[in-house]
Amino acid sequence: MPSPPRTRDGGPVETRQRVIEAAADLLAREGRDAVTTRAVAVAAGLQPPAIYRLFGDKDGLLEAVAEHGFATFLAAKHVDPDPQDLIEDLRAGWDLAVEFGLANPALYTLMYSEPTRATSAAFKAGMEILMGRIRRLAAGGRLRVGEELAAMLIHATARGAVLTWLSLPVDRRAPALLTILRESMVTAVTNEEPAVQEVGPAGAARALRATLPEQSVLSGAEQHLLREWLDRLASDG
Known part of the structure; x- marks a missing residue:
């Protein structure tokens, strides 16, 4: 009979999932403090050492949850x-x-x-x-x-x-x-109304091109280069 699929840490996938679901159930019913390795092991029908083999420690278990x-x-x-x-x-x-x-x-x-x-x-x-x-x-x-x-x-x-x-x-x-x-x-x-009425890059390029003179973040050379790019995009519409 073929062996069941296993996780990278060597534990069967089904067992690992059962432990995670048991821990999640304990967490939901009794809070984080109730999620101890012993309590989870009991809920999952395992011995506590199995938790450490599967998750390393309690933090690893909580990470999985x-x-x-x-x-x-x-x-x-x-x-x-x-x-x-x-x-x-x-x-x-x-x-x-x-x-x-x-x-x-x-x-x-x-x-x-x-x-x-x-x-x-x-x-x-x-x-x-x-x-x-x-x-x-x-x-x-x-x-x-x-x-x-x-x-x-x-x-x-x-x-x-x-x-x-x-x-x-x-x-x-x-x-x-x-x-x-x-x-x-x-x-x-969000804007209440579309900032650009025309859908697509051409409309957006035209809107941005029109507002370039109003901003001062870019240098003159940067504005000139961006204006060329926007003109190309706008002409495709």
Whole structure:
């Protein structure tokens, strides 16, 4: 009989996943302090040394649980490559992130408690989905700020909304808080009307070409070179 597939550290894939799910369940029901190697081993039907063989230590186990959280969230994301309303698409993505955090408070806190979580493959995949939304906003002339700043604002407001909501007593959790934070994000990140009415690079080039005399960031030589490039793009329309 062929042996079961194994992870890079030598543990069977099924066993590793069972341990991660047991740890995630403990985390959800009893909090982070309950996720001890002994408790997880018992829940998964293993001996504690197996946890160390699979994950190295408790930190390695928690890292795997966080990755599991990112993967779960990623699976829940709906990607529309051509949404009818770019702003509503942004709102829907923000709402989904906040709803996931409110439904999984302990897991969400673990996922975003360490800066190193940004190395997660699932986190990176989720960021690509977000950046896709932001690029569509930019291409449609609806992005008010740079793409990187937009991503930071969207993330910061979503995390802030979740963590603030969870920190409040239940009787003080006003739904208006989430709505106002979301709409503040939308106002900060997007233009109410497209900055460029004509879709495509030619229209964007014409709009930028028209505003060049109003800015002073570029030197005269840089403006001259950029003007040549923009003229070429604009003439393709």
